[in-house]
Amino acid sequence: MTTSAEFMIVAGAENFDKAMYNSWESHMLLYIKGKKNGRIMLESIENEPVVYPTVKVDNIIRKKKYTELIEQEQLQDDCDVQATNIVLQGLPPDVYALVNYCQSAKDIWERVKLLMKGTELSYQERECKLYNEFDKFTSVKGETLHEYYLRFAQLINDMHTTGMIMQQVPVNTKFLNTLITEWSKFVTDVKLAKNMYTTNYDQLYAYLSQHEGHANEV
Known part of the structure; x- marks a missing residue:
């Protein structure tokens, strides 16, 4: 069996x-x-x-x-x-x-x-590709906060499984700063309320999801 x-x-x-x-x-x-x-x-x-x-x-x-x-x-x-x-x-x-x-x-x-x-060269190419995807990552018009979070989480997971080490603050900053403009007020609030050194992007998502209704109204 x-x-x-x-x-x-x-x-x-x-x-x-x-x-x-x-x-x-x-x-x-x-x-x-x-x-x-x-x-x-x-x-x-x-x-x-x-x-x-x-x-x-x-x-x-x-x-x-x-x-x-x-x-x-x-x-x-x-x-x-x-x-x-x-x-x-x-x-x-x-x-x-x-x-x-x-x-x-x-x-x-x-x-x-x-x-x-593959060879060490192809492995480096994979890292470069993921770094490039991270740099260019941004929100997509019309997607929900949950869909945005899933795309971001998949990218970060791919980077971790490849052995790439990502610092907490740049990851959190990227997650917040690439949200659509409707979230700008709540992004400012969460930056004031959360410590970017000890909070991860999962916790940021959980915090923001509580205010999704208000963001949609905006």
Whole structure:
């Protein structure tokens, strides 16, 4: 039976945006960590799979069979296999087809990172694009405060998942200053009422939403 978390991973893979590698990585690591023996599976992603030790039998050196491994080695081998399967199942079909030949979770993870995240240059281009979107972000005529807030929240979330660090004050200032002119009086009020260093834009939205009726009248 597929759990809701597993369904979300598969569903997310079908609509995967390669530019959103960081978000995918974060969700996958959190999902694996929550599984039984999840922390051991995370080691499978960071390190090479367990190497079967050798044994000498009748003067012949061979690798041990699974049943001959000690309990800890068997557990690590099981986690290696499970981690590999989870990562493969969480991939979109086009990426899966390029990595399904890999035998270990570590190899798959590194290959996927290269395919989805791209080179350091493309990653920098992604950052530049988001900074540009932030600079040019503004309100759209006719949209509600809630719609404005959702667009802004999506942009900030994309910047965070890419690893970009945004200071609180510039984010809050951007959120307030790009509202349509009908909000100017209430923007002035909220700047006087709220500390821009300790308040986030979610709290600013909650405060402003209480006055949306008055802003609409204006």
